[in-house]
Amino acid sequence: MPLDTPRGMDDLLPEEVALKRKIEEVIREVFELYGYLEIETPTVEYYELFAAKSGEEIRERMFDFRDKAGRRLVLRPEVTASIARVVSTKLKAWPQPIRLGYIADCYRYDEPQWGRRRRFWQGGFELFGSRSPLADAEILQVSYDVFSRLGLEKQFFKIGHIGILRNILEEAGVGEEDQNRILSLLDRKLIDEASEFMSDIGLNSDAVAALMKLIRLEGRDKERIFREARDILSPWSKAGEKLENLIEIVETAVEAGVNAPMIISPGLARGLEYYDGFIFEQGVEGVQVSLNGGGRYDRLVELFGGKPTPGVGCAIGITRIMHYMLDKLSVKPRPREPETLLVGVPRVSNRYIAKVAGRLRKLGIPVEVEVTGKRVPSAIEYALKKGMKFVIIVGEKEEEKGEISVKNLERRTQIEVLLSDEKRILEAFERI
Numbered sequence: 001m002p003l004d005t006p007r008g009m010d011d012l013l014p015e016e017v018a019l020k021r022k023i024e025e026v027i028r029e030v031f032e033l034y035g036y037l038e039i040e041t042p043t044v045e046y047y048e049l050f051a052a053k054s055g056e057e058i059r060e061r062m063f064d065f066r067d068k069a070g071r072r073l074v075l076r077p078e079v080t081a082s083i084a085r086v087v088s089t090k091l092k093a094w095p096q097p098i099r100l101g102y103i104a105d106c107y108r109y110d111e112p113q114w115g116r117r118r119r120f121w122q123g124g125f126e127l128f129g130s131r132s133p134l135a136d137a138e139i140l141q142v143s144y145d146v147f148s149r150l151g152l153e154k155q156f157f158k159i160g161h162i163g164i165l166r167n168i169l170e171e172a173g174v175g176e177e178d179q180n181r182i183l184s185l186l187d188r189k190l191i192d193e194a195s196e197f198m199s200d201i202g203l204n205s206d207a208v209a210a211l212m213k214l215i216r217l218e219g220r221d222k223e224r225i226f227r228e229a230r231d232i233l234s235p236w237s238k239a240g241e242k243l244e245n246l247i248e249i250v251e252t253a254v255e256a257g258v259n260a261p262m263i264i265s266p267g268l269a270r271g272l273e274y275y276d277g278f279i280f281e282q283g284v285e286g287v288q289v290s291l292n293g294g295g296r297y298d299r300l301v302e303l304f305g306g307k308p309t310p311g312v313g314c315a316i317g318i319t320r321i322m323h324y325m326l327d328k329l330s331v332k333p334r335p336r337e338p339e340t341l342l343v344g345v346p347r348v349s350n351r352y353i354a355k356v357a358g359r360l361r362k363l364g365i366p367v368e369v370e371v372t373g374k375r376v377p378s379a380i381e382y383a384l385k386k387g388m389k390f391v392i393i394v395g396e397k398e399e400e401k402g403e404i405s406v407k408n409l410e411r412r413t414q415i416e417v418l419l420s421d422e423k424r425i426l427e428a429f430e431r432i
Helices: 014-034 047-051 056-060 080-088 133-149 162-171 176-187 191-200 205-216 222-232 237-255 318-327 350-362 376-385 396-401 422-431
Strands: 044-046 063-066 072-075 098-107 119-128 155-161 262-264 278-284 292-296 311-317 340-344 390-394 403-408 413-418
Touching (some): 014 318, 047 056, 047 072, 080 098, 080 311, 119 318, 133 237, 133 292, 133 311, 162 176, 162 205, 191 205, 205 222, 222 262, 237 278, 278 311, 396 413
Antiparallel strands (some): 044 072, 063 072, 390 403
């Protein structure tokens, strides 16, 4: 019988869960700050939901199987498609804009390595019902706020617009399926393969030249990048309009307080096929993989049978951020444990120990009960090792009087309090 987890599927120990919870709490704080309502979708979905527009790379790496009725299912590889499905069905009568958030586990048959697991967690923000650059800039804002609240000071953005590339290809007569193939190759940095494919389909040399110039055009000098991109796109009017949209999004985000370095990349491509506008990746210096990414997808809800509904969002990589904080920042999270140990001495009844523990918990005082028979000195040593502040001692005498002895380990003081005197019990834990 195997005793290890399947490859790429990790057990999370208490310290790791504590860090994961901290990241989730920050994401939920930002949900509330910006008005995103949290929802949950099933881990198991129909294969067709993701096969439609998730992209070649994801389609090849989905965990898919058939249920007992022969229906083809998958473990969700990402969540945006699921959220768009909900908007197109259960939320179709909601007033727009609709802001939805999620925290979910996802599954992809990737090669396990640093920052890339087969089971991983994401926290997402999805905004439906607006084509305004304000909506795109808001996704950059929430991303910046989450990273800032987590103390990721070396964060940066790489920002582009997939509409620039798609419009060049469209004006050159390339169909959507071939566009997706080219963009998938560019996303994986397979430039030679992309160039060869474009040659195979007979793409004209002007379009190829423009695409290759855009792919190489990247930097933090926004004014220079935008100026050079305008020159490249001067023969491509529709693509030029997308560039102007990108410029407005970036300028709006900066004015909103997104105070992180921005790498402008007009030739940026992302693997998900449903992106059709502004796209971005967010990372931290010294790490090769992105920790967050997203963009605009104005046709996804309609693809699932809903009315035309623009959308924009991002998926923050909780698992990748955990790896970064543990490995690079040497964060040592502590699980939330009780600061109080309750220990009984010989001849006190189990009933009284249980009664004391129940009363304290009703007062909101987390307490751990000593259940292994430790004597008081050993129990105190155990409490000190675990960083506890209080030890409550109950014996035959305390049981007869209906009392507890509260020992403060930091101040080395001890007092007796009636178990019925809730006020004094609370004061003891506040003041001793």
